[in-house]
Amino acid sequence: MDRRELLKTALAGTVALGFPSLLRGQAGNNGVNRLSDKIAILDGGGANVVAFAATDGLVLVDSGAPKNGDKLLAALKTFSPNAKVNTLFNTHHHLDQTGNNEVFAASVAKIIAHDRTRQWMSIDYWLPDQDRYEKARPKAAWPTQTFFNTGSMKAGQEQVDYGYLVSAHSAGDIYVYFKDSNVLVVGDIASPVNDPELDWITGGWIGGRVDAMDLLLKISNEQTKFIPGSGPVMTYAEFKAERELMEVVRQRLFKQVREGEGPQEMLDGGVLKGLARTWKDPYKFLYAAAKGLWGNHNKLDPNVV
Numbered sequence: 220m221d222r223r224e225l226l227k228t229a230l231a232g233t234v235a236l237g238f239p240s241l242l243r244g245q246a247g248n249n250g251v252n253r254l255s256d257k258i259a260i261l262d263g264g265g266a267n268v269v270a271f272a273a274t275d276g277l278v279l280v281d282s283g284a285p286k287n288g289d290k291l292l293a294a295l296k297t298f299s300p301n302a303k304v305n306t307l308f309n310t311h312h313h314l315d316q317t318g319n320n321e322v323f324a325a326s327v328a329k330i331i332a333h334d335r336t337r338q339w340m341s342i343d344y345w346l347p348d349q350d351r352y353e354k355a356r357p358k359a360a361w362p363t364q365t366f367f368n369t370g371s372m373k374a375g376q377e378q379v380d381y382g383y384l385v386s387a388h389s390a391g392d393i394y395v396y397f398k399d400s401n402v403l404v405v406g407d408i409a410s411p412v413n414d415p416e417l418d419w420i421t422g423g424w425i426g427g428r429v430d431a432m433d434l435l436l437k438i439s440n441e442q443t444k445f446i447p448g449s450g451p452v453m454t455y456a457e458f459k460a461e462r463e464l465m466e467v468v469r470q471r472l473f474k475q476v477r478e479g480e481g482p483q484e485m486l487d488g489g490v491l492k493g494l495a496r497t498w499k500d501p502y503k504f505l506y507a508a509a510k511g512l513w514g515n516h517n518k519l520d521p522n523v524v
Contacts, residue, residue, distance in 0.1 A: 250294040254444060254452070257377070258400050261294040263287055266315040266449050269404050270298055271397055273375030276305035279328075280395045280404045281448070285318035292322070304328045306374070308381065309362060310406030311389045312339040313418075316448065320360035331370075332362035333383055336391030339421060346420070348506075384408060384434065386427030386515075389418040394435060403439050404446045408432060409458055412450035414498050415465065417507040424511025425469045426518055432462035464495055472508055473519050482506040 250262035261268040263283020268291060271278040277299060283291050295304070307323050309332040310316050317340065320330060340356045369382035377399050384392040388407045395404040407416060408431050417423045436459055439445070445453040453461075468491070475485050482505035485491075491501050498504050512519065 249297045251298050258402055259298050269446055272299040277302045278306045278374045279304055280308045281310055281316040282319035284315045288319040288322040308395045309336055311392045312336040324359045330362045331364045333391035333393050334365040337362045337365050384431035386422045387431035388423045390421035401442055402444045407448035409447035414504050417511050419507045419510035424515050425508050429466050429469050476512045482509045
């Protein structure tokens with residue numbers, strides 16, 4: 220990438236991370252930010268829960284963080300007082316996205332997720348950075364319908380497409396696209412507020428993240444609203460700018476890993492300097508990125524042994 224391209228990317232990233240108009244739009248009534256009469260973003264305890272009101276019931280994307288079920292149900296009543304949740308999507312297995320699955324499973328809601336999301340929710344697994352096991356979720360929280368590649372359904376007259384985002388943030392990331400409303404829910408593939416996270420333990424890595432963002436840009440258009448796992452709604456241009464910034468980071472990290480550097484050496488060498496955004500915990504990001512890169516060393520370059 221030459222100097223002109225780098226400056227263009229940095230400027231785009233600055234625009235993307237400002238979000239002046241969309242940040243103002245986040246303050247909703249009783250935790251409800253309406254995008255239209257049919258679709259809204261609900262406060263799921265710091266995570267976005269997307270609700271779509273169809274004639275035959277509600278479709279939710281993600282169920283929010285644990286212990287926020289009552290708050291979420293109250294927000295749903297504000298949005299659509301008499302509607303029942305028929306379908307719940309989980310964009311991946313993390314607790315911020317699946318913490319209230321049991322609340323909706325109890326009312327016979329169908330829970331759709333990628334098969335790997337169900338796998339990670341149904342087993343104990345080790346968290347090396349916390350030196351502990353994450354216990355399997357209760358069976359009532361597990362997805363009841365899984366898929367591998369793509370799928371679609373009708374919510375009233377709305378076309379809802381969904382698909383797998385391979386190794387982007389975690390093991391089982393998916394998008395959910397309300398096509399007629401042109402609203403694309405992308406989970407933690409986008410991070411307008413928080414540090415981008417790469418769950419390397421389950422297979423997330425920076426190359427997969429950039430590839431997933433390319434796929435999302437391909438299936439969307441310039442009028443699409445992107446809903447991240449947390450933070451404000453993003454425009455197409457803002458999402459694309461974050462993708463371009465992540466591509467700059469990817470190129471830098473590929474180079475440093477090929478040189479045999481670890482996360483502290485990358486940090487000390489300023490690999491994240493001169494970008495349009497800063498990281499709250501740059502070492503944590505670089506540690507996860509390095510782990511993911513070594514797990515995918517065959518994709519870096521022929522000179523990596």
